[in-house]
Amino acid sequence: MPELPEVETVRRGLAPVMEGCLIERLEARRPDLRFPLPDKFSKRLTGRRVIRLGRRAKYLLIYLDDESVLISHLGMSGRFTIYPPPGAEPGDEEEGNGRHDHIVFHMEGGTRVVYTDHRRFGYMDLVPETELATCRHLGGLGPEPISNEFSSESLGAALRGKKSPIKSALLDQRVVAGLGNIYVCEALYRSGISPRRLANSVAGKGPRPSVRIERLVPAIRDVISEAIEAGGSTLRDYAQADGELGYFQHSFQVYGREGEACLTKGCTARVARIVQSGRSSFFCPTCQR
């Protein structure tokens, strides 16, 4: 599920019920997610006040009043849900006790924030704020795609010399941070680049950014920005924290559209699917070279 736009949507959804609020009790219903939870996890979070929520790449960052930061990665199937849902009337049905509801933040005032993750590929960690930027999770990350550090020059430099297909390179969080399978497919389609093309050949030869890089960088920026504005993409059981659905999935031009018509005007080809490093790539073999 969660690529950068979905995590940003989660952050925005949780901020109103967490920022400035006390965690009266942290309930961990199992000792691990993908990895073991940090030592004394519940104890260290109980009684803490949330200063603010942040995000880096696909990581949700919960800044606490003891200068530590709770890092949460949602993996493939992680999500946060607020109970009772915003706008609910007293007496409305409550939930949050399902088989895959693993972590519960009991906030002051009775609101609960429940972390659910049926595949348990997500994980949480606690790090001192001073070590956040260099910790093992965030330390090696490339630039945020919507930042001044992400440019034709920086992406060109990151791709130069790489022999892997551009599709795989863009999934590498050290190259650019926050893209996942969906948005890489969409960005490559928008920029007319085949997912099979070698990263090095996208980078161009000299220090001058290549034509393809000049198309790719804005395509990545645009698709991520548009997806954030749409509240992310809703696939399968994913929903925003407040229960609303993102709607960017309706804007997919290639992802999940194998065999359907290419949407480029005048193109009569059909969207193809290939597997690269174990993941599906959707693309138009005619428009993307």
Next chain:
DNA sequence: CAGTCCTCCTGTCGGC
């Protein structure tokens, strides 16, 4: 070091 593959876990869907 770089690139590729396997793996963690559960659920769902399509085909036979």
Next chain:
DNA sequence: TGCCGACAGGAGGACT
């Protein structure tokens, strides 16, 4: 209806 394999938004770690 039931069984089985393929596949699903990620990425760490083992391997070549």
